[in-house]
Amino acid sequence: MALSLNIHTGYTGLVNFGVIFFVAIGAIVPTLLNRVYGLNSIVGMFLGVLISAFIGYLLAFPSLKLRTDYFAIVTISLGAVLQKMMVVEPWLRTSNQGSGISVPGIADYQIPFSDWWKQNFPTIPFFGFQALFGLSLFLILFILLEYLGNSPYGRVLRTIREDEDVTKSYGYNIFQYKAVALAIGAGVAAFAGSLWAWELSGFSSQFLDPVTTTFVVWAAFVMGGRGNNKGMVIGSFIIVLTNNLVTTVSAQFQANSTSFYTVIIDFFNSIYRFWLINIEGTVFGNGVWLNFFNAKNSVSLDLNYLQLSFVGIVILVFTRYFEKGVIPELPYRPKRKLNAKIPLKDIIDTSLTIPSSEMNGINNQQREQKELDKDE
């Protein structure tokens, strides 16, 4: 997901807060196709990527004329619309278990390869295959994106980020470039979404919560450094590890209350208690904590919030000490190979100019006029 954001914002400079929209498309399309039409999930996955890319391309037409900040708002609202749709529409929703009604929910779609794997390698858990398969797909994607970013095409995208007016005045149709970048990024996001749905084997609308997804993706983006795919991977790893660390600590705490983890949790709880009772309590009165907790001893942290604030702290630290991300964008420094002296006459080749009559899409009126002249 961070890789997709890198194409949108890191290379092209389109601020996209709606990554989750494309991710969700990538997750929903293969699962729905599988449930309703019994289509193979791998085929569905590629279809999902294509559909998402197409939607990304279409999104360019109404929204790209907007300024950066308004474009961001459009993308936020897209994500929100989709989330609400998932809450309201039963056929998009996930868990139909227990409801007794057989709707094509997303939860129990056929996971690709799972039967095949269980037949051939019954001893190894299916999860291992998932991880390997996902990782190899991801590596292919990573190599492709690196190639794209370092190609002259990626260079055009980066100049659009820097100053699109100038890029335009050097003869590049920036709208086309932005639209294609949106499409590619949307495809990558959908790819991530399909892998995710696969891993979770279904999801709920909370899964698309902007706080825990879009925000976390942006965090990885900021930490990794824009315009650099390697940075994206490292940033994502840091965020996911932080997230998982807190999750493990809290899970262990609930499972085994005498373990080492209790010490950590108690430590945070004591800080929280001190803050709430001794500081906020004395300033604002004891109602601050009495409304929520009955006694002083039962004042404790909700670990889910602790998790988010942990991620926040990590982001703060990284933005303080790595202003341009862990791995900043690499400048392009080509070596001179030929060492030839090229005469000025060959450098400026004026014959490359395109006559206006041959340009497509413009001056149709004029062309018609010319044809009229010919007839006369």
Added chain:
Amino acid sequence: MNDEYALEISNLFKSYDGLVAVNNIDFKVKSGSITGLIGPNGCGKSTTFNAITGLIPYQRGNVLIYGQEASHLPSDKINLLGLSRTFQNTRLWRNLTVMENILLPPKNQLGTRIRGLVFPKSVKEVEDILIEKAYNVLEILEIDHMAFNKASELSGGQSKLVDIARVMMSNPRVLLLDEPVAGVAGPLVEKIFQQLDNLRKITGVTIFIIEHNLEFILGTGIDFVYVMNLGKILTSGTPEEILKHKGVAEIYLGY
């Protein structure tokens, strides 16, 4: 096709919300010449430039580039007609290296198309030749040692030079230079004008320069000068005629 004039502007009119910036001006730039457009600050020189290059919309006017209709076209199409420009406040792509900055302008690069991604080998060949050309251009302007610096690390004069290198790489037929030597060190100014003159003689490129410093533009082998004041063309002529003209002295020296 009429090749006598590189640029023909007629009845160009531009107003910003009722404030008239350019008031029905007409002028022609002979192909293969160096032509200047001078005038005090705020007289509409840059607005004229921006209107011609499609950067800002304008209310009325006809623009012909080498006899081809170019009125009201977007700036990318104008560039494909062979017109390249520099900007008054040099707008380089700041977070890219100088090299990247000047590798982008050449037209018809396979690598900048989406289908170029499928032919990495031929893209690489084109790129090697372009890099070589880029080094030659940088050597001409004596900034080849800056090739790997980021554009944001350059001084004002150096970025002006990179900007000139950038338009030279874009295979132009007409160059529009917006104050190309503002902030460039004295001896280099002469060299730049020599190179521009050279460029014009060898390749036949037409050069159209904006400058508000009278001495710069009149002291260097310029062919023809238009003087603008308050959105109108005040007078035109060879540099000698301009120096003798009374009105020019009036707007520049205030008497």
